[in-house]
Amino acid sequence: MTKLAVPILSDSHCHLDFDDFKPDLESVIDRARRSGVIHMLTVCTRMSCFTSVRNVAENFSHVYCSVGSHPSQIFEDTSISTKKIVALAYSCNKVVAIGECGLDYFHSNIPRDKQVDSFHAHITAAQETGMPIIIHTRNSYEETATILEKEYANKSFSGVIHCFSGPHDMAMRMLDIGLYLSLSGIITFKKSHYLRDIVANLPINRLLIETDAPFISPSPNRGKRNEPAYIVHINKALAEAKGIREEESALITTQNFLHLFNKVPAYKAV
Ligand SMILES: [Zn+2]
Ligand SMILES: [Zn+2]
Numbered sequence: 373m374t375k376l377a378v379p380i381l382s383d384s385h386c387h388l389d390f391d392d393f394k395p396d397l398e399s400v401i402d403r404a405r406r407s408g409v410i411h412m413l414t415v416c417t418r419m420s421c422f423t424s425v426r427n428v429a430e431n432f433s434h435v436y437c438s439v440g441s442h443p444s445q446i447f448e449d450t451s452i453s454t455k456k457i458v459a460l461a462y463s464c465n466k467v468v469a470i471g472e473c474g475l476d477y478f479h480s481n482i483p484r485d486k487q488v489d490s491f492h493a494h495i496t497a498a499q500e501t502g503m504p505i506i507i508h509t510r511n512s513y514e515e516t517a518t519i520l521e522k523e524y525a526n527k528s529f530s531g532v533i534h535c536f537s538g539p540h541d542m543a544m545r546m547l548d549i550g551l552y553l554s555l556s557g558i559i560t561f562k563k564s565h566y567l568r569d570i571v572a573n574l575p576i577n578r579l580l581i582e583t584d585a586p587f588i589s590p591s592p593n594r595g596k597r598n599e600p601a602y603i604v605h606i607n608k609a610l611a612e613a614k615g616i617r618e619e620e621s622a623l624i625t626t627q628n629f630l631h632l633f634n635k636v637p638a639y640k641a642v
Contacts, residue, residue: 378408379622382629383600385582388414389424392586404600417442419449429466438469443476443487452490457497468635470498471506478510498529505531513542524549554580557590560609568613581606
């Protein structure tokens with residue numbers, strides 16, 4: 373078996389349209405490419421920002437994007453509809469997913485009923501288009517899981533729980549309806565033993581990795597702006613938790629990425 377010079381990595385969740393990357397986006401993407409990152413999925417958080425998200429994907433060949441509205445954007449995105457999401461999902465072949473959407477009960481001032489309505493509109497868009505859904509859940513895993521299970525029983529869809537950080541019960545419920553789980557820099561933190569223990573027992577063919585850049589920089593880059601090149605640290609922590617080589621976990625999570633985001637063409641080395 374030939375040893376790869378650099379691993380083949382896929383960052384399943386980052387926010388390259390954010391102002392944090394305005395000054396040096398080209399170098400950020402160049403550093404990611406040199407670190408072996410062959411796919412970056414830049415995730416839409418607000419409908420009104422979709423054009424800039426799509427522009428990033430159109431300008432860089434290794435970048436893909438999604439369309440959707442983060443639950444914390446309820447006040448900005450006041451009229452979310454399945455129709456609007458579906459129309460934008462078909463507006464460009466670089467759009468490969470719906471989201472991020474879901475429930476965020478961390479901040480108590482965001483009306484929960486509106487979050488639930490928006491979440492349903494996104495799930496329906498995923499069911500209609502067949503595109504996978506990217507799910508954000510914070511302080512709301514029970515409610516999130518219940519909605520997903522009910523919707524899945526109506527009509528199946530595929531998707532991923534992004535920035536998965538437990539608990540084990542949530543992992544089991546989501547795996548049961550065929551969803552993937554994406555691991556962020558949290559798995560690299562010293563205190564995250566509980567998460568590494570959960571991950572050790574999860575099927576690797578259902579795991580993805582993500583930076584969530586510019587947020588959640590992994591160790592040893594904590595405190596700095598995060599960027600897709602740092603996915604190597606997350607991959608390393610995953611490989612250690614699973615007791616496999618880094619090249620293997622990189623390859624498997626990339627295969628999983630292509631399986632889930634099946635509009636992304638398979639990578640051809642050039
Ligand atoms: Zn999120
Ligand atoms: Zn995000």
